[in-house]
Amino acid sequence: AQKVTQTQTSISVVEKTTVTMDCVYETRDSSYFLFWYKQTASGEIVFLIRQDSYKKENATVGHYSLNFQKPKSSIGLIITATQIEDSAVYFCAMREDEVGSNYNVLYFGSGTKLTVEP
């Protein structure tokens, strides 16, 4: 079963608007880490933002913020004031924190392709 699911395969928005990308995850661990990465057209993969499961406050970095809804096992990425250069594929990922066979494995979703149009 998929541990991290991104149901939106592609989204198209107009420049300077706000977009939200969805991600749900599955874990039995009480402690875990959630990440969002961006893959540009050139293939480069860049870390964007992270949320630790024990933190109630949503993480924010620049024009990226997260909507962490722990009871729903959901971690949405919000990009405000989108720019053309935000066009990329966005991946959600999860790492479980409890020692076991899956320790240190980062599980990725299948990605959401964002197109920002002028």
Added chain:
Amino acid sequence: EAAVTQSPRNKVTVTGGNVTLSCRQTNSHNYMYWYRQDTGHGLRLIHYSYGAGNLQIGDVPDGYKATRTTQEDFFLLLELASPSQTSLYFCASSDNGDYEQYFGPGTRLTVL
């Protein structure tokens, strides 16, 4: 910012061939990872290491070996390549297993 490099950037081999993919990181990170990326699957972890001489099995290790010779260098070995191993391979590093990972530029491998 971490610097992770991979070589070669592109590789074509035949079924049954022997392939070594190389990765080097220059930020003294402890952890290094090998992933493959296929359409519809995102990135999947093959092997990882938390130091020279250490090797840990990831989520999709079958058909792959790996070796961490130094803190900087991590190699992925395909000793009998098969067409199912045609993929885009990424190496990554992190200072700690909890922290964000920094990715290399990727190696595109085609097995004919």
